Amino acid sequence: MSDSGGLAVSDPKVVPAVALKSSLATGRSDPVALRQPETAEKSGAPLTAGELLPTGFSITPKAGEGARFQPLNPDLPSRPDYLAGQAVATNLSPDGKTLLILTSGYNRMNGSDGKRLPEESNEYVFVYDVSKGQPVKRQVIQVPNTFNGLVWHPSGLEFYVSGGVDDKVHVYQQSGGKWAEAGAIALGHTAGLGLAVKPMAAGLAVNKSGTALLVANFENDSVSVIDLKKRVKTAEVPLRPGKIDPAQSGQPGGEFPFWITIKGDDKAYVSSQRDRQVVVLDLTRAQPEVVSRIPVGGQPNKMLLNKAQDRLFVANGNSDTVSVIDTRSDKVLSEIRTTAPAALFANPENFNGSNPNSLSLSPDERTLFVTNGGTNSVAVIQLEDDGKGGQVIGLIPTGWYPNSVSLSQDGKMLYVVNGKSNAGPNPGACRDTTSIAPGAKDPCAANNQYVWQLTKAGFLSMPVPSASVLSQLSRQVAYNNNFPGTQRAHQDEAQMKFLRERIKHVIYVIKENRTYDQVLGDLDRGNGDPSLAVLPEPITPNHHALARRFVTLDNFLDSGNASNDGWNWTTAARTTDFTEKTIAVNYGGRGLSYDWEGTNRNINVGLPTQEERKAANPATPDDPDLLPGAIDVAAPESSEGEAGAGYLWDAALRAGLSVRNYGVFLDLARYSAKPGDPGYIAPSHTPYQDRIVQAYPTKPALQPITDLYFRGYDQSTADFWRFKEWEREFEGFVQDGKMPALQMVRLPHDHFGNFATAQDGVNTVETQMADNDYALGLLVDKVSKSRYKDDTLIFVIEDDAQDGPDHVDAHRSIAYVIGPYVKQDAVVSTRYTTVNMLRTIEDVLGLEPMGLNDGLSKPMTEVFGNAARPWNYTALVPEVLRTTQLPLPAKTADNCLSPARPGLAYDRPRRDAAYWETVMHGQDFREEDHLDTGQFNRALWTGLMGDGKPYPTVRDGRDLSKNREALLGASDGIG
Known part of the structure; x- marks a missing residue:
């Protein structure tokens, strides 16, 4: 460990000890000339076979020294063995003592009559005490609906959770030694954009002074501004170019806003997933407005500012990169690929699929940790001294599809949540809400064996690995994901x-x-x-x-x-x-439209213009700014x-x-x-x-x-x-x-x-x-x-x-x-x-x-x-x-x-x-x-x-x- 709590591998002189054997690097010019996973015998190290996934890859979340991998049990009085699925976000309190974990997904359960049990069909905020390193669960809060948004007030006296399809923000404060809801703030949307689409509150951010809360309206392509003292929405900021300037009608931009980060009190950054951009808002004006757009990689999602707030790190989930943005010029300084160290996997074809989706900085800000959802790992990135770029120097194995990573305040502990697990057998194969016919019973649904009900979340906590341990863990990730070895099949x-x-x-x-x-x-x-x-x-x-x-x-x-x-x-x-x-949220009946076969918000986005869309489907709304261009989010x-x-x-x-x-x-x-x-x-x-x-x-x-x-x-x-x-x-x-x-x-x-x-x-x-x-x-x-x-x-x-x-x-x-x-x-x-x-x-x-x-x-x-x-x-x-x-x-x-x-x-x-x-x-x-x-x-x-x-x-x-x-x-x- 470094004296400042950062990872020791951020010291350049340690890098050679971390770098993997160059013999593992390989290209791939022939379509079939790719590898078998290197065996433990060939590598000379005791690699673990791991748990096989239906993707063909494996997971070994307990491979790290001191790693603890636990399910998320919400302690339901009626179902004490129930485990939640689809953990999506973590957030550490300003004093570093409390870690929040949010779920957003399916999480539906049925009673013996086959009907949904409201008290067992919510999303959850798990509250963990991490003041002594290893997490201790203190409380679980039920929330009817959520969608990824979770943020603390700078004072640490309250936190906020996006209400997803309910189009609201929940406010939580301490009461009698426990966190309790202190109200909800309505956002006032009657519908989302498109055909038969509901609103969806997503990412949240609070300004430095704690006076304003911003909400990304995922299905309305806008940002809501909330006055935290009055607990009311004071402004709605449109993000689409044509709604800001009629001269730009029909131009794509600002659509599917997911995450928000605020620099001080003056400037906000919003990730637009459809349009591969970060939208910059000026908050100093009476009515906040868009002042610039920063092109980044595919599907930008979560973002993170450093302490000086002169660097913004953006995880690009579709292009396997992290964009490093200079917030003074609002220009991209570099793109860091997150898949693997070059010596471990050169990836000359730039194959994508790592899906980076969350970030955390070490206290000394020399090391960036990034969850790779697609390869079930955390990428350890050594940042350059000038903060303009960096490179992956190691990988840490996680559970199936990690969604969020947080680092303890002293930089010694890593906290990672993942969204999925193997389902196993399902002879019951049932889910959800109503009986077969009016007045009939559906005891089958009491089995609760629908695939999304069997898919559970996990919570990994472990000490930040030393250089030598990171080297071994990196090879384990390589083995889990079939990274190329020296032997070919x-x-x-x-x-x-x-x-x-x-x-x-x-x-x-x-x-x-x-x-x-x-x-x-x-x-x-x-x-x-x-x-x-x-x-x-x-x-x-x-x-x-x-x-x-x-x-x-x-x-x-x-x-x-x-x-x-x-x-x-x-x-x-x-x-x-x-x-x-989005998939589990939609299948759980918690909003969103079926956006995965080329339509977005039930609009055929394979046709770029409103005229073409209306010619093909007269039901298309009369809005030239509705998802313009042939872009599928x-x-x-x-x-x-x-x-x-x-x-x-x-x-x-x-x-x-x-x-x-x-x-x-x-x-x-x-x-x-x-x-x-x-x-x-x-x-x-x-x-x-x-x-x-x-x-x-x-x-x-x-x-x-x-x-x-x-x-x-x-x-x-x-x-x-x-x-x-x-x-x-x-x-x-x-x-x-x-x-x-x-x-x-x-x-x-x-x-x-x-x-x-x-x-x-x-x-x-x-x-x-x-x-x-x-x-x-x-x-x-x-x-x-x-x-x-x-x-x-x-x-x-x-x-x-x-x-x-x-x-x-x-x-x-x-x-x-x-x-x-x-x-x-x-x-x-x-x-x-x-x-x-x-x-x-x-x-x-x-x-x-x-x-x-x-x-x-x-x-x-x-x-x-x-x-x-x-x-x-x-x-x-x-x-x-x-x-x-x-x-x-x-x-x-x-x-x-x-x-x-x-x-x-x-x-x-x-x-x-x-x-x-x-x-x-x-x-x-x-x-x-x-x-x-x-x-x-x-x-x-x-x-x-x-x-x-x-x-x-x-x-x-x-x-x-x-x-x-x-x-x-x-x-x-x-x-």
Whole structure:
């Protein structure tokens, strides 16, 4: 330790002791020539294997000397074992004795009747005594809603918490030795900007004299000024250029303000996440106003001033940098990358994904600590003597997705909170608020096993490491995140090179929300639980046949928790910090809009101008300053720094490959419009012939490569008709020999819904799942009988696995690889994830990885062999589908399911559309996941399994891959 309490490694003469062996540094010019993690034996140090995550990385939060990693228990009298999730902010009191921790996320719980318990469904402020270093919990305060904002008054006599969607700020003061709410200050917003958006109070800051509190209005693109003496809002400062100066109408700026930092009493800095800028406010005027805008990296979030207040440090969550700003000139002095020391990981391709999101300075201000949410670490940055820049000299491992870091006043202790944890098995798989139908009970919801309920926060406290300990911890972080080592995976390279020379086309099929056990639990091989197979072989014969014919992947995990982050993992192999901070809040019903598939505030921001947006959707508001420009706040940027260009299609287009999009990243709001409404899109079985456009892409890059006649996510439309539109274009590719290198095909009907309005009689859970199954089978059938069968691979994935139970893990799902060189009649139990599948697609097509996650992950080589095995496939028609009006072929021996065991006949739905419409009453199927998933899953179970079979609740995680015949025989299943 330094005498002043800073980290010893800030002394330049200590740096060589901290620097990692240069032999660990490696570049990556070949798309597949990347590493395996260096083993403990090779490194000569006892590295820990760690806890595996569904992202493919690992965590070791207790690796540091003296590290203490504890859950956040709010001490609920009714549920003493309950643990909170989604910790997002920490703040140390001015006297250094009290640490506050804030949660902002899901944190919802249900009672035995399935209804939400208000007293167990709040957010929390944890109050810790840190006067003696190690934290001691003193109090937990419940807050109805929050969103990241947490700040002390300079006096230390009160603190403030943003009320999030409640559009207020809560004030807390000491009372009888405890902190208690002393009132709330309303901000006065009636709505947020956009379509059906509520306000959202975010970051908070207090001026030096303690007279004014500023609030970032996340959904209103403004800052509220509060007089702390009068406890009232005195001003609203617009941040959008066109609302300040009409001459700048239509210019982007100041949107999605997240964090605020105040210099003295005169100047405030506001991070604008959408517009990659820090907005500067002059507070000396009667009406504070914007005086300048400072361009910084992607998605600026939290900011920090040094003691002299001449340096502002800004964490840029999308570009993996910290901007250092001179507050006298308001110019950026330097950008510091936060991923790793250069000697540990050179990262010459500038892969992004570290997601820096919080900062803290050592007392001597020579060391900056930055949480890297994406790599589950704290970056230790040695600052230059002149304060103009710095470099990462070490990494400290944390829990999953750290969101905030604070340093004790003496600089000896580090406090870090993280937002997530592994979920584990979820056979209950339920959440939330209401019963299945009016007057009914939902005991399933009492299990509280929805994935966001199982995702918990963590609190790491540890001594600031010495130089030698930091060196070891840095190597541990490198091991956890698969940073490059000296040894390369020659077998993987050879296999993928072999495939790349032979495979010229990839079809990437993305489906919705099913777990492994729901669909393949009754398969005669692999680790499935037949008692959880609510969608068994009679309903899903093609899913089962393809798993048998090729490879059964019984240990595949979707990286996302739900569709909001799932679609980003599935198309970009990463999430941004914006996404991580907003998804659980939105799914907990605490505000925000579904901003993760190319719309922001329900506006198609893939179209840059108001005129284009209104032409595509007449419901667009008449406001030229509403999110102008084709900028998506949630989108990842490319390694070249191009905003919003970090997706799979971007990588393929940069490589000069042809791409075709069927249903991915479309304006979903269009499908919820009714006949006669603005923006209504009439469905059609033959949209191309009828010239009825069905798709409006939300990404500029997708505009010219999207089949505009392929209908996107709409549960009223059968996947059969989506297949027929895809088939129309595919037959053209066969005829002209110009099949795209990459096709993305969305088949969403395994999500289920819209039973009353579903077309063609595909209006029950069984028929909708069978429709999805048959469409997948038809697509594989079509390819297998075409000229492209020997140079095409088909990859099939669910974007997430949230809508059902699984006895192994809430993230475990179905996944397929189909085509030549794929093993046949094989079971592969290697743990693969969404990221591994994307890495495999990239390697097959010769693409550069999109970011750190895929760039540092292995391809799925266990799935392949080097023999060009002949393959063909004939789609099976699920018998239950013959009860619909879909135009199906006559039954033949080839397209009819041959039961693998007795009792598999399932030729009619158990319930009709009216039943499903009743038990799903109140559900919102207009966009994916806008459901009460607990109600949904319970209704699904009862409707398919019957009232006599109790809903499973035991979380076991057993290996059921052995003795399958006996296990299947013992299960009464659904057949």
